[in-house]
Amino acid sequence: MSQPLWTPSADRIATTRMDAFRRFINQRHGLQLADYPALHAWSVTQREAFWQAIVDFFEVRFARQPEAVLREGAAMPSAQWFPGATLNFAEHLLRRRDEHPALIAIGEDGSREQLSYAELAAHVAGLQRSLREAGVGVGDRVAAFMPNTWQTVVGMLASASLGATWSSCSPDFGTQGVIDRFGQIEPKVLIAAAGYRYAGKNLNLTDKLNEILERLPSLQQLVVVPYSRPEASALDYRSTARVSLWHDFYQNSGEPQFTQIPFEHPLYILYSSGTTGVPKCIVHGVGGTLLQHVKELGLHTDLHTDDTLFYYTTCGWMMWNWLVSGLALGATLVLFDGSPFHPSAERLIDLIDAENISIFGTSAKFLAALEKAGAKPRETHKLERLKAILSTGSPLAHESFEYVYRDVKADLCLSSISGGTDIVSCFALGNPTLPVWRGELQCKGLGMDVQVWDESGKPIIGEKGELVCARHFTSMPVGFWNDADGDKFRAAYFDTFPGVWAHGDYAEETEHAGLVIHGRSDAVLNPGGVRIGTAEIYRQVEKIPQVLESLAIGQDWQGDVRVVLFVRLRDGLQLDDALREEIRQMIRSNTTPRHVPAKIIQVRDIPRTISGKIVELAVRNVVHGRPVKNTDALANPEALELYRDLAELQQ
Numbered sequence: 001m002s003q004p005l006w007t008p009s010a011d012r013i014a015t016t017r018m019d020a021f022r023r024f025i026n027q028r029h030g031l032q033l034a035d036y037p038a039l040h041a042w043s044v045t046q047r048e049a050f051w052q053a054i055v056d057f058f059e060v061r062f063a064r065q066p067e068a069v070l071r072e073g074a075a076m077p078s079a080q081w082f083p084g085a086t087l088n089f090a091e092h093l094l095r096r097r098d099e100h101p102a103l104i105a106i107g108e109d110g111s112r113e114q115l116s117y118a119e120l121a122a123h124v125a126g127l128q129r130s131l132r133e134a135g136v137g138v139g140d141r142v143a144a145f146m147p148n149t150w151q152t153v154v155g156m157l158a159s160a161s162l163g164a165t166w167s168s169c170s171p172d173f174g175t176q177g178v179i180d181r182f183g184q185i186e187p188k189v190l191i192a193a194a195g196y197r198y199a200g201k202n203l204n205l206t207d208k209l210n211e212i213l214e215r216l217p218s219l220q221q222l223v224v225v226p227y228s229r230p231e232a233s234a235l236d237y238r239s240t241a242r243v244s245l246w247h248d249f250y251q252n253s254g255e256p257q258f259t260q261i262p263f264e265h266p267l268y269i270l271y272s273s274g275t276t277g278v279p280k281c282i283v284h285g286v287g288g289t290l291l292q293h294v295k296e297l298g299l300h301t302d303l304h305t306d307d308t309l310f311y312y313t314t315c316g317w318m319m320w321n322w323l324v325s326g327l328a329l330g331a332t333l334v335l336f337d338g339s340p341f342h343p344s345a346e347r348l349i350d351l352i353d354a355e356n357i358s359i360f361g362t363s364a365k366f367l368a369a370l371e372k373a374g375a376k377p378r379e380t381h382k383l384e385r386l387k388a389i390l391s392t393g394s395p396l397a398h399e400s401f402e403y404v405y406r407d408v409k410a411d412l413c414l415s416s417i418s419g420g421t422d423i424v425s426c427f428a429l430g431n432p433t434l435p436v437w438r439g440e441l442q443c444k445g446l447g448m449d450v451q452v453w454d455e456s457g458k459p460i461i462g463e464k465g466e467l468v469c470a471r472h473f474t475s476m477p478v479g480f481w482n483d484a485d486g487d488k489f490r491a492a493y494f495d496t497f498p499g500v501w502a503h504g505d506y507a508e509e510t511e512h513a514g515l516v517i518h519g520r521s522d523a524v525l526n527p528g529g530v531r532i533g534t535a536e537i538y539r540q541v542e543k544i545p546q547v548l549e550s551l552a553i554g555q556d557w558q559g560d561v562r563v564v565l566f567v568r569l570r571d572g573l574q575l576d577d578a579l580r581e582e583i584r585q586m587i588r589s590n591t592t593p594r595h596v597p598a599k600i601i602q603v604r605d606i607p608r609t610i611s612g613k614i615v616e617l618a619v620r621n622v623v624h625g626r627p628v629k630n631t632d633a634l635a636n637p638e639a640l641e642l643y644r645d646l647a648e649l650q651q
């Protein structure tokens with residue numbers, strides 16, 4: 001039997017919040033839950049007691065006490081969590097008021113700004129007053145078109161403090177992509193950057209922002225953060241709304257006030273990728289988001305007040321919302337805006353040492369690229385306080401697990417996590433009290449009845465199937481924006497298995513009660529009627545040194561489906577028959593003959609969403625001559641043209 005890559009010591013386990021929470025539950029309920037599997041089983045069967053325990057353990061404060069913990073019908077979605085309760089999200093993120101660092105904002109150009117918890121609260125208080133004077137109140141939408149910096153966090157907290165609903169896009173979104181999102185939710189206020197930096201370039205957003213402003217008739221106030229363009233003027237922007245520069249709009253002073261709102265009141269509006277149609281506006285409630293985030297950050301991530309948390313993300317990805325909730329635990333957050341590979345592949349690794357980061361979050365793609373670049377941080381950096389690496393965005397390859405423990409640091413918890421925008425949190429994630437097994441997400445989240453089902457709805461272990469959550473959970477979306485009867489919401493998650501959340505991941509539960517994600521269900525390949533997850537192919541292909549990344553689709557061919565693999569090679573390399581055979585042999589030896597692609601084609605680029613996920617469905621549509629909607633959702637939409645009318649696909 002294989003051995004785990006890492007096992008926490010007994011001493012380390014004893015210092016974790018997860019172990020403290022297990023002991024808390026045992027004492028409160030007179031139980032003898034000996035380990036995590038027992039704790040998880042209890043959290044699922046006793047959901048009301050579990051979520052009440054989360055409230056008490058993390059000292060969540062209700063201004064008005066709930067009438068119950070849970071009221072639910074026979075099938076999803078029919079739950080009310082903590083009905084009658086009121087609270088404020090921002091209040092819980094601003095409980096600290098001392099000089100401990102709250103935010104450290106690092107720019108690509110090396111700029112560094114730091115705010116203590118006391119300074120952060122003062123900024124929020126000042127912006128809150130100005131937003132209130134601009135007419136912002138409960139239920140209004142405040143939108144942001146911003147890089148990942150401290151002003152964005154202040155904007156969200158000020159919005160949430162008033163009971164308003166926050167939504168953000170990063171400045172690399174195309175004009176139509178922004179309109180497709182913000183145009184649906186009709187914001188009253190827009191906070192926008194005048195420019196931003198990426199890969200050594202200073203990008204002026206003035207023209208793009210003016211195009212956006214023309215198509216936001218609901219807007220009453222524009223607040224411009226000069227950021228990379230200190231010369232920006234309010235006169236640069238054409239809008240019927242009032243236009244103010246950030247430093248003129250408010251004065252940072254005073255104490256923020258907190259409007260108490262119902263548990264399910266909309267806090268965030270996030271968006272689906274929008275590559276197959278207009279993005280869905282996914283509404284997340286105040287209380288459910290808070291409880292899920294303190295559980296995941298406090299227990300599964302083991303975030304303490306003396307930790308420094310970093311996640312490489314933009315404000316257009318749900319990991320930004322997740323990261324910011326680290327303030328509720330009193331930790332220090334490091335925000336980074338820019339390219340993770342500028343000026344070198346080790347830019348973010350340098351940041352770990354410079355800022356004493358203890359929990360480092362990134363994407364599977366970043367770790368694979370770091371290994372391809374030959375980086376060995378274990379030999380070049382101290383990484384003294386680093387105790388955990390988190391990875392998401394796509395399945396983390398077995399080889400990346402090995403790379404981290406071999407070339408980054410041997411003693412840390414490598415947590416591959418999976419969930420998404422749909423739940424602004426995770427279904428499966430890390431655990432500082434459990435071993436790390438090669439290729440596996442360590443565990444199912446507490447309170448989440450996660451299972452893998454076959455097509456008939458039967459739970460399976462050791463086989464591939466659909467990832468479901470069989471019971472209500474607190475971070476289930478309130479619904480979709482402008483979906484009054486809930487039809488679109490129910491169709492998105494509850495049609496596959498009526499009354500049960502089907503997440504759309506093709507997954508497998510392991511003998512260790514961990515999970516392996518094999519790709520998205522809608523991107524599963526089906527040659528000869530056999531279901532194949534794309535991640536199974538990528539993991540083998542990217543072992544080949546010449547291959548930087550790959551993308552696989554199923555092409556309709558002669559009454560069946562054949563697997564087509566596209567590869568991006570290192571600069572200057574050409575795909576020849578010998579390399580094709582090496583790729584096929586690698587796949588055949590480590591998977592099955594069914595996984596071997598019928599065609600392997602070299603491409604210059606692979607299209608991705610702005611959050612870095614490859615878009616198999618969009619490529620499949622192009623290959624089959626079908627339209628691709630909303631290409632503004634892509635970071636590199638021009639890459640799609642590389643796949644149109646390829647002669648190799650006609651053979």
